[in-house]
Amino acid sequence: MIQKTILNINRKFLLFGLMIWFLNACAPQISFQVQKPPEFQIQDIQYLEIGSFIGKSGNIPLPPVKTDESFLGKMGVGVTKAMEPLVQNFKANPQHSEKAADLVRAQILGMLSSSSPWTIINTTGEETGISGSIPDDAKVAVLDAQIKYAELRYEDKEAIRYLVSVENKGTTFEQQLLAKAGSMGAESLGAGFLIPTPYVELLAAIEIEMSLIRRNGTRLIPPQTHRAYYVRKWGGNSSSSHMPGKIRKQIILEFQQDESFSESISTELDRTTLAVQDPAAYLSMGLNLKRSQQVPLTSLDLMIRLSRQSAEKYLKQISPYEEETQLILLSGNEVAMNLIRGNAYQEAIAYLQGLDQKTAEDEYNLGLAYEATGNSGQARIHYETALQQSPGNSQISEALSRLK
Numbered sequence: 001m002i003q004k005t006i007l008n009i010n011r012k013f014l015l016f017g018l019m020i021w022f023l024n025a026c027a028p029q030i031s032f033q034v035q036k037p038p039e040f041q042i043q044d045i046q047y048l049e050i051g052s053f054i055g056k057s058g059n060i061p062l063p064p065v066k067t068d069e070s071f072l073g074k075m076g077v078g079v080t081k082a083m084e085p086l087v088q089n090f091k092a093n094p095q096h097s098e099k100a101a102d103l104v105r106a107q108i109l110g111m112l113s114s115s116s117p118w119t120i121i122n123t124t125g126e127e128t129g130i131s132g133s134i135p136d137d138a139k140v141a142v143l144d145a146q147i148k149y150a151e152l153r154y155e156d157k158e159a160i161r162y163l164v165s166v167e168n169k170g171t172t173f174e175q176q177l178l179a180k181a182g183s184m185g186a187e188s189l190g191a192g193f194l195i196p197t198p199y200v201e202l203l204a205a206i207e208i209e210m211s212l213i214r215r216n217g218t219r220l221i222p223p224q225t226h227r228a229y230y231v232r233k234w235g236g237n238s239s240s241s242h243m244p245g246k247i248r249k250q251i252i253l254e255f256q257q258d259e260s261f262s263e264s265i266s267t268e269l270d271r272t273t274l275a276v277q278d279p280a281a282y283l284s285m286g287l288n289l290k291r292s293q294q295v296p297l298t299s300l301d302l303m304i305r306l307s308r309q310s311a312e313k314y315l316k317q318i319s320p321y322e323e324e325t326q327l328i329l330l331s332g333n334e335v336a337m338n339l340i341r342g343n344a345y346q347e348a349i350a351y352l353q354g355l356d357q358k359t360a361e362d363e364y365n366l367g368l369a370y371e372a373t374g375n376s377g378q379a380r381i382h383y384e385t386a387l388q389q390s391p392g393n394s395q396i397s398e399a400l401s402r403l404k
Contacts, residue, residue, distance in 0.1 A: 033322050036316070038316060038317055047140045048140075056146050057148070062229075081239055104147055147207070157198050199233055202233075206310050229306075332362040333358075336362065348366075360389035363385045364382070364399065376403050
């Protein structure tokens with residue numbers, strides 16, 4: 001049976017294969033909730049006052065380009081083509097910045113209310129916000145912030161080249177793929193025809209400048225500036241963007257790792273397979289024109305996302321925090337291993353300490369439990385003991401290197 005189908009040939013089959021190989025090659029690991037110390041040690045402070053959070057106008061620069069030395073990076077994989085107008089920086093809107101300032105304040109209060117080394121006072125930023133007895137100014141830290149926020153939304157159509165290919169349904173799947181590869185080569189020479197395809201591209205940036213001082217005016221740490229970015233395109237050509245290609249790739253890698261990379265890849269593979277095996281269904285579902293089933297984010301959703309990311313960055317500098325880390329558990333005492341798998345670290349420590357004899361694997365797992373509770377000193381001691389019992393063990397050596 002001969003059947004015509006419209007194929008979007010801008011997908012790279014080789015890239016899909018490499019990505020799936022990478023995902024399958026990852027060794028299984030266990031998630032640990034590890035307590036981490038802050039970057040700065042705030043001394044002699046018992047209270048934290050949330051001061052003024054002000055929205056500002058001004059430019060937010062794009063992140064500096066980092067050199068990607070990976071194999072795919074050197075091949076230019078993931079770098080999009082530039083579209084006009086090309087974004088060179090973000091200009092903060094005062095009204096949007098004021099809303100973002102309120103959200104950053106709310107994010108910081110929410111995070112500190114669940115885990116904070118200080119008693120939180122005066123959350124309003126006003127003089128009247130303090131209730132009860134007023135503590136010594138030298139023991140009170142005041143947190144002030146200046147916030148810039150900018151958002152750009154591009155809605156338009158762009159011409160995407162499509163080809164008409166003739167399929168013989170009596171051929172094998174491999175033969176059909178070879179035919180598609182020939183179509184891809186023809187497209188690169190300008191064959192096919194153009195279809196105006198709608199798209200929405202959303203870009204945003206936030207910049208927060210945080211100041212932490214004692215209420216008596218002395219500075220506790222230098223002012224800290226953090227930025228977060230977002231870029232995503234729905235519809236149109238996935239290989240083009242209003243953001244410079246290398247910067248766009250860097251933003252996605254640094255700020256958007258939570259957006260289900262593996263799920264998106266498997267979805268694209270499903271669509272590619274459907275295009276070859278059942279082109280009528282592929283066209284009827286409109287998958288030749290769509291790049292994502294998800295609706296573009298609203299402005300509020302995006303502002304909440306970036307305010308949370310920037311607030312988290314700053315709080316990791318001044319307050320202890322928990323972080324999910326993928327670590328390898330060695331095969332030792334089964335009871336202790338099950339306790340660690342269940343994040344019952346203190347119970348695992350007590351159980352392992354009570355053993356009359358501990359193997360190198362037990363010593364390593366004991367160090368792992370201490371590391372998860374934030375006790376790096378004890379973790380290092382038990383990692384060193386484990387390495388003495390099992391010299392040359394690469395996993396134990398890696399754990400020791402991690403704590404240096």
